Amino acid sequence: MGGLGSGGSNRRWRGAAEGYRRLSANTMQQRGVFQEGWSGRWGWSAGDETTSWIWVYGGPDEIRLNFNFRQGGDDWKAVDQTVILTRVAKPFGNSQPYFFCPQCGRRALHLYGSQPRFLCRTCSALTHASSRERSSDRALRQARKIRRRLGAESGFDYPAFRPKHMRQATYDQLYERLQVKEAESWDDALRLLQRFQKSEQRISRRRGKTASRGRGRAAFW
Numbered sequence: 001m002g003g004l005g006s007g008g009s010n011r012r013w014r015g016a017a018e019g020y021r022r023l024s025a026n027t028m029q030q031r032g033v034f035q036e037g038w039s040g041r042w043g044w045s046a047g048d049e050t051t052s053w054i055w056v057y058g059g060p061d062e063i064r065l066n067f068n069f070r071q072g073g074d075d076w077k078a079v080d081q082t083v084i085l086t087r088v089a090k091p092f093g094n095s096q097p098y099f100f101c102p103q104c105g106r107r108a109l110h111l112y113g114s115q116p117r118f119l120c121r122t123c124s125a126l127t128h129a130s131s132r133e134r135s136s137d138r139a140l141r142q143a144r145k146i147r148r149r150l151g152a153e154s155g156f157d158y159p160a161f162r163p164k165h166m167r168q169a170t171y172d173q174l175y176e177r178l179q180v181k182e183a184e185s186w187d188d189a190l191r192l193l194q195r196f197q198k199s200e201q202r203i204s205r206r207r208g209k210t211a212s213r214g215r216g217r218a219a220f221w
Contacts, residue, residue: 016127021052021113025085025097033058034085034097061085069116081117139184146178156182 021044032038038058043050054067065081083102087095098107101120111118112126121127144154150171152160160178162171 015114020124020126023083023099023111023113023118025099025109028058028063029097033063034060036060059085065118067113069113071116077116079116083111083118136185136187139181143178143181143185146174146181150174150178156186 023042028034028042033042033056036059038056040056041053042056043053045051054065057064057066062082062084065079065083067079068076069079070076081102084100086098086100086107088098088107089095098109099111099120100106101108101111101123102117103119103123106120106122108120110121112121112124114124114126147154147158147160150160150166151163152158160175162168162175
C-alpha cells in the first residue's frame with residue numbers, strides 16, 4: 001500500500017492546494033472508477049516516476065480509499081476511508097459527478113490528501129497558489145498564457161504575430177490584453193526596484209551617521 005505524508009503546520013492555512021495529492025471526480029469518472037466492481041491503484045507522479053499511490057475500490061455510489069499516512073515525522077498509520085458520491089444532471093444530458101466531503105458534507109469536485117483523510121479544499125485549510133501571487137506575478141503569468149496561445153516565445157523582447165488560423169479581431173483583442181498585462185508586470189517590477197533602492201539609500205545614510213558619531217568618541221581597552 002502506498003503512503004502519503006506532509007510536513008505539519010499549526011497555521012490556519014497549511015499551504016497551496018497545488019502542492020498536495022488530489023482526487024478529481026471528473027478524472028475518476030473518465031477512467032471508470034465509478035463503475036461497480038472497479039478496484040486498483042491510484043497514483044501520482046512527477047515526470048515518469050510514481051511518487052505515491054493509494055488503493056481504490058470503486059462503485060457508483062461510493063468509493064473506498066486504503067492508504068498509509070503520516071504527519072511530519074510521526075509513524076505511518078493505516079487509513080480506510082469511504083467517500084460518498086453524488087451526481088447532478090447536466091442541461092444537455094449526462095451528469096456531473098461530485099464527492100461529498102467526509103467532514104463538512106458539501107459537494108466537491110476535488111478532495112486533497114493534506115490530512116489523515118481526503119477532504120475538500122476548505123476543510124483541508126488550503127489555498128490556491130494564485131491567491132499568493134504578487135500583482136506583477138499574476139500579470140506575467142497571464143501574459144505568458146496569451147503568448148502561448150499566440151505561439152510566441154516568452155519575454156518582453158519577442159514579437160507576438162497573428163497565427164494563420166486566428167481571426168484578426170481575436171488577435172487584436174489578445175494582443176491588446178497582452179500589452180496591458182506586460183505593462184502591469186513591468187510597472188510593478190519598477191516600483192519594487194524603486195522601493196529597494198530607497199531602502200538601500202536609507203540604510204547607507206544610517207551607516208554614515210553611525211560612523212560619524214563614532215569618530216568623536218574615545219576608545220577604551
